[in-house]
Amino acid sequence: MATADKSSLTPADKPLTGSPGPAQREATSGEASPLTSPEPLVKPRVGRAEVPGEAPAEGPRLLLRYSTGERLAHWGVAIAYILVFLSGLALFHPFFFWTSALFGGGPLMRILHPFIGVALAVLFYPYAARLWRDNRMLPRDWAWVRAMFSYINRREAGVPEVEGKYNAGQKLMYWSMIAVIAALLLSGIVLWQPYFAPSFSATARQAAAVVHVISAFIMFVGIGIHVYAAYWTKGSMKAMTRGTVTRAWARMHHPGWYRQVAGKGR
Amino acid sequence: MALQSLDIERRSATSTASPMARKTLEVAKLIDVSRCIGCKACQSACMEWNDLRDDVGVVAGSYTNPPDLTDQSWTLMRFYEEQIEGSLQWLILKDGCLHCADPGCLKACPAPGAIVQYTNGVVDFHQENCIGCGYCISGCPFNIPRMSKRDNKAYKCTLCSDRISVGLEPACVKTCPTQALSFGSKEDMLAQAEHRLTDLRERGFTKAAVYDPQGVGGTHVVFVLPHGDKPEAYGLPKEPRIGPLLAVWRSWVSRSLGVFTMFAVVVAGVFHYMKVGPLEEPKDDPSKRGED
Secondary structure, X not given: OOOOOHHHOOOOOOOOOOOOOHHHHHHHHOXXXXXXXXXXXXXXXXXXXXXXXXXXXXXXXXXXXXXXXXXXXXXXHHHHHHHHHHHHHHHHOHXXXXXXXXXXXXXXXXXXXXXXXXXXXXXXXXXXXXXXXXXXXXXXXXXXXXXHHHHHOOOOOOOOOOOOOOOHHHHHHHHHHHHHHHHHHXXXXXXXXXXXXXXXXXXXXXXXXXXXXXXXXXXXXXXXXXXHHHHHEOOHHHHHHOOEEEHHHHHHHOHHHHHHHHHHHO | OOOOOOOEEEEOOOOOOOOOOOOOOOEEEEXXXXXXXXXXXXXXXXXXXXXXXXXXXXXXXXXXXXXXXXXXXXXXXXXXXXXXXXXXXXXXXXXXXXXXXXXXXXXXXXXXXXXXXXXXXXXEEOHHHOOOOOHHHHHOOOOOOXXXXXXXXXXXXXXXXXXXXOOOOOHHHHHOOOOOEEEEEHHHHHHHHHHHHHHHHHXXXXXXXXXXXHHHOOEOEEEEEOOOOOHHHHOOOOOOOOOHXXXXXXXXXXXXXXXXXXXXXXXXXXXXXHHHOOEOOOOOOHHHOOOO
């Protein structure tokens, strides 16, 4: 999965072996000469470029971050989310009832909404199951969480290096989605007319509705942050569209993951 | 299903004022349980006037038939055998919508105009706007609305809104042979109820009471209960009210706050980008610089 597959990359990405060009110098000299670094925004961190044998620089220029299957699953979930959110919005507040028109009117929206929700869960959980190992919270992640405010203000000083494929913010997003989608699915079943709702008491259905609304709200905020973070962190969108990131992107955002995968593409 | 159009007190899932230019007299139906003989004429009259035909069911060991309210049975005589103060009492209750002044169904409804409350107090379902979510059923403290399996719309007693809008009494009231049912202004009905209470107390029903629960703001179907201290014996909740869950879930404040916060999240993203700027991708290959 994490192995950079040469065949998926453009032919122009020929290995840099044997021609120690600027990119290779950058990999090794960042710490030594920060003033001449070509990327003023990237402040060098101890250990980041210390790769034995300069192995990373020898791989392909682009690194595979998400396989085609993962990307398809991600966008499947994304489409389901947009549809389920738009239809649910109509039920949430009369201000948004017009969104039901996008689903063929109120009754049809009410019929479709739960099915789209189930489709989301069905697409999400197998996809999430492939990612859970990379999302385990490590001790350093909690330090990252504490430094999150610095991170979102682009002050890299004091933000710990990211060890794995994801930073702590991404991991918390992952686990919150695991929890929130489960809550939405279970509470949604209690509310599902005409199949399941009649077998639950009025109180249970009211409680489920409250859980459903609050979870949906958390999910909206979470997905909002997720989408914005991907847009804000330049180079991330390509990871989920074309599947690849640049070496510099990987070094900057996920140095630990970079060291794991960069050399394997040869 | 209503013919009344310009005297609407409240409309479901509607943020702005409803057409309420006219103010009509607040009405009520009085059900004196002590006078009811359980003949079910009201049930038949309801079916007749509203063109409803329930499926033929089976006897479940009680006079209550059909066994429950349905989308085709908007009123139902319920029969209870209760041990009260050492003697067996055969209690009969004409069940159906109570037309709350503060209706939980209307509060819960997310479909604009699917449930309306007229200024005369009648709570009416407009099935053409119903989306079939069933929230009215979970919002009702009396467990009254029923979902049709045929069309997935909710149905219940209309208090014959089509009849009373043209000055007629509800069909059940018209047909009642013992005057257990009366219809008129709420004020008159409460006065009449007090009269009946005096009567009942003289006959030894010292705990007789009027059932006009204030937890839902009072109702437009009012009962005189001989055993008024035990409404549960008649299948009526002792203190019906709109629960805190429904209040939180459907309150205008919490939902608007939710919408506002969602907008705020979007605005925060724009502001953050403006203030902090993007986390630029470092350039990888100098020969490619400027292309990205």
